Amino acid sequence: MRLSTVILPIHRWAEGQKIWRRAEDLGFHAAYTYDHLSWRVPFRDGPWFGAVPTLTAAATVTQRMRLGTLVTSPNFRHPVTLAKELMSLDDVSGGRITLGVGAGGTGFDATALARSDQEPWTPKERADRFAEFVTLLDRLLTEDGKDGVSYDGTFYSAGAAQNIPGCVQRPRLPFAVAATGPRGLRLAARHGQAWVTTGDPKLFESGTPEQSVAALRGQIDKLGTACAEAGRDVAGLDKILLTGFTPDRSRPLESVDAFVDFAGRHRDLGFTELVVHWPIPDSVFAADQNVFEEIAAQALAQLN
Numbered sequence: 001m002r003l004s005t006v007i008l009p010i011h012r013w014a015e016g017q018k019i020w021r022r023a024e025d026l027g028f029h030a031a032y033t034y035d036h037l038s039w040r041v042p043f044r045d046g047p048w049f050g051a052v053p054t055l056t057a058a059a060t061v062t063q064r065m066r067l068g069t070l071v072t073s074p075n076f077r078h079p080v081t082l083a084k085e086l087m088s089l090d091d092v093s094g095g096r097i098t099l100g101v102g103a104g105g106t107g108f109d110a111t112a113l114a115r116s117d118q119e120p121w122t123p124k125e126r127a128d129r130f131a132e133f134v135t136l137l138d139r140l141l142t143e144d145g146k147d148g149v150s151y152d153g154t155f156y157s158a159g160a161a162q163n164i165p166g167c168v169q170r171p172r173l174p175f176a177v178a179a180t181g182p183r184g185l186r187l188a189a190r191h192g193q194a195w196v197t198t199g200d201p202k203l204f205e206s207g208t209p210e211q212s213v214a215a216l217r218g219q220i221d222k223l224g225t226a227c228a229e230a231g232r233d234v235a236g237l238d239k240i241l242l243t244g245f246t247p248d249r250s251r252p253l254e255s256v257d258a259f260v261d262f263a264g265r266h267r268d269l270g271f272t273e274l275v276v277h278w279p280i281p282d283s284v285f286a287a288d289q290n291v292f293e294e295i296a297a298q299a300l301a302q303l304n
Contacts, residue, residue: 001263001267001271001272001273001274001300001303001304002029002030002272002273002274002300003028003029003263003273003274003276003295003296003299003300004028004029004030004031004032004066004240004273004274004275004276005023005028005030005031005032005275005276005277005278005296006031006032006033006034006070006242006275006276006277006278007019007020007023007031007032007033007278008033008034008039008043008277008278008280008285009033009034009048009049009050009051009054010043010046010047010048010049010280011047011049012047013049013054013057016049016054016057017057017058017061019278020057020058020061020062021061021062023062023065023278024062024063024064024065026293026296026297027296027297028065028296029065029066029273030065030066030067030068030098030273030275031058031062031065031066031067032067032068032069032070032098032100032275033051033054033055033058033068033069033070034051034069034070034071035051035052035069035070035071035072035073035077035100036048036051036108036109037076037108037109037112038108038109039107039108040107040108042282042283043283044108051069051072052085052089055067055068055069055089055093055097056088056089056092059089059092059093059094059096059097060092062096064096065096066096066097066098067093067096067097067098068097068098068099068100068176069098069099069100069101070100070176070178070196070242070275071100071101071102071176071178071196072099072100072101072102073101073102073103073104073105073109073130074103074104074126074129074130074133074155075104075105075109075110075112075113076109076112076113077133078156079133079136079137079140079156079158080140080156080158080161082137083137083140083141083161083163084163086099086141086167086173087141087144087163087166087167090167090168090169090173091167091168093168094168095167095168095169095173097169097173098173098174098175098176098193098194099137099173099174099175099176100176100178100196101133101134101137101175101176101177101178102130102177102178102179102184102196103126103127103129103130103178103179103184104126104130106120127181127183127184128154128155129155129156130183130184130187131183131187132153132154132155132156133155133156134175134177134187134191135187135191136149136151136153136156136158137175138172138175138191139151140158140161140163141163141166141167141172141173142166142171142172144162144163144164144165144166144167145164146162146164147160148160148161148162148163149161149162149163174192174193174194175191175192175193175194176192176193176194176195176196176238176240177191177192177194177195177196178195178196178197178198179195179196179197180197180200180219182222182226185222185223185225185226186226186229186230188223188226188237189223189226189227189229189230189232189234189237190230192237193237193238194237194238194239194240194273195223195237195238195239195240196240196241196242197216197219197239197240197241197242198241198242198244198245198246199212199215199216199241199245199246200212200215200216200219201245203215203246203247204245204246204247204249206247207246207247208247209246209247209248211247212246212247212248213265213266213269216241216266216269216271217269220234220239220269220270223237223239238272238273239270239271239272239273240271240272240273240274240275241266241271241273241274241275242275243262243274243275243276243277244276244277244284244285248262249284250287252276253276253279253287253288253291253292253295254291255291256291256294256295256298256299256302259295259299260299260302260303263299263300263303264303267303276292276295278292279292
């Protein structure tokens with residue numbers, strides 16, 4: 001099992017770079033950031049920087065740790081321009097980028113580019129856009145020949161879009177597809193090198209840790225079915241849990257022992273990577289920094 005962290009893009013770089021460097025010093029497998037224009041309270045009205053510039057800067061102050069988004073969505077992105085940015089970011093980082101990608105939510109990002117009279121996307125349209133977004137992005141990052149990629153879709157198009165010389169990672173940088181529904185799981189099985197979940201949101205407020213484990217087991221079973229239908233072995237797909245959204249969301253960071261217990265239960269389900277939020281005081285991600293660093297330094301050795 002691997003341990004990674006997610007660093008919210010809320011710090012001016014003079015301070016933020018210290019956190020990214022520290023994450024690498026602590027031995028995290030990867031450090032991700034959210035790809036939003038803004039996020040929920042209490043971060044809605046505070047500092048929030050762009051994901052791609054932040055990751056580019058992080059790539060210049062780290063050397064070994066993988067970097068990525070958790071997650072990018074179609075809410076305010078277009079595959080053609082995103083592919084160019086990702087190819088460039090993969091080059092700057094020396095091939096250390098993972099694209100976490102999801103369908104997106106219904107919050108602030110979903111309406112930032114909308115007209116005042118525009119209706120929000122329906123769940124079906126959101127799923128339709130996600131499928132087209134991932135499929136076209138896969139082509140754009142894989143087909144890096146001089147003829148480029150041309151595509152006329154329902155929501156997105158590309159006209160001989162070129163991405164020369166292509167990604168450092170071949171045939172392209174890996175996708176970690178966030179999904180829990182059948183269509184999203186099929187996308188993960190078809191295009192993903194990893195699958196991402198935060199658990200069952202229906203259990204967030206009043207569920208139990210036992211119910212959460214059962215729900216996650218069910219999600220992994222459904223992922224296995226989707227992989228089988230795609231002619232793929234589910235064992236070949238990394239399984240990432242972004243922590244902090246299950247019923248026991250705060251307990252794993254209370255002590256090394258608590259984290260080892262949490263990680264062991266989820267390792268036994270089949271998860272290969274756990275992602276913990278870098279502590280942010282006075283927020284839902286508050287945690288003791290010293291304990292957090294002890295977990296980073298000691299927990300996996302006890303678990304493995």
